[in-house]
Amino acid sequence: MAKAYPARRAKQHRSYTIAETAALFGVHRNTVRNWIKNGLPVVRIRGLALILGSELHVFHKRNAASRERTCRPGELYCLRCRESRSPEPGSAKFVSTNAHSGNLGAICSCCGARIFRRLSLSNLGSAGFAGTVAEAGANRLGTPKSGSHCPNDADGRA
Numbered sequence: 001m002a003k004a005y006p007a008r009r010a011k012q013h014r015s016y017t018i019a020e021t022a023a024l025f026g027v028h029r030n031t032v033r034n035w036i037k038n039g040l041p042v043v044r045i046r047g048l049a050l051i052l053g054s055e056l057h058v059f060h061k062r063n064a065a066s067r068e069r070t071c072r073p074g075e076l077y078c079l080r081c082r083e084s085r086s087p088e089p090g091s092a093k094f095v096s097t098n099a100h101s102g103n104l105g106a107i108c109s110c111c112g113a114r115i116f117r118r119l120s121l122s123n124l125g126s127a128g129f130a131g132t133v134a135e136a137g138a139n140r141l142g143t144p145k146s147g148s149h150c151p152n153d154a155d156g157r158a
Contacts, residue, residue, distance in 0.1 A: 076104065081113075101118065
């Protein structure tokens with residue numbers, strides 16, 4: 001999978017050489033040459049390849065937009081499968097984190113990995129997960145409701 005690079009690193013009104021572009025994004029010069037082969041426009045002046053900052057910005061924005069994935073109603077994105085998947089029947093649990101939103105967790109029906117999605121309560125029904133609201137406490141996936149990142153709970157369990 002292609003790495004995402006922050007498009008705003010490139011200044012809009014500046015031009016960069018291949019070496020400067022590589023240093024700007026922390027990549028090798030050959031990576032920048034691959035970007036050129038994949039559609040990054042360059043201006044050639046007396047054997048020197050210059051990359052316009054505005055073109056670099058557009059190139060990275062376009063690549064980031066092509067990687068975005070939207071989930072259809074009733075689906076969650078699985079990081080292991082790298083696709084939108086429907087959860088195993090009965091495994092979806094919604095745990096509210098505040099009065100307006102919460103975390104939806106389930107098990108991927110294809111690979112068995114845990115899959116998650118943030119949802120607002122108003123979008124829970126339109127996302128195809130109405131009726132999956134869990135009660136307070138730990139959900140079925142074993143994720144505690146509290147925001148504690150400590151490996152031990154308050155009662156000393158590991």
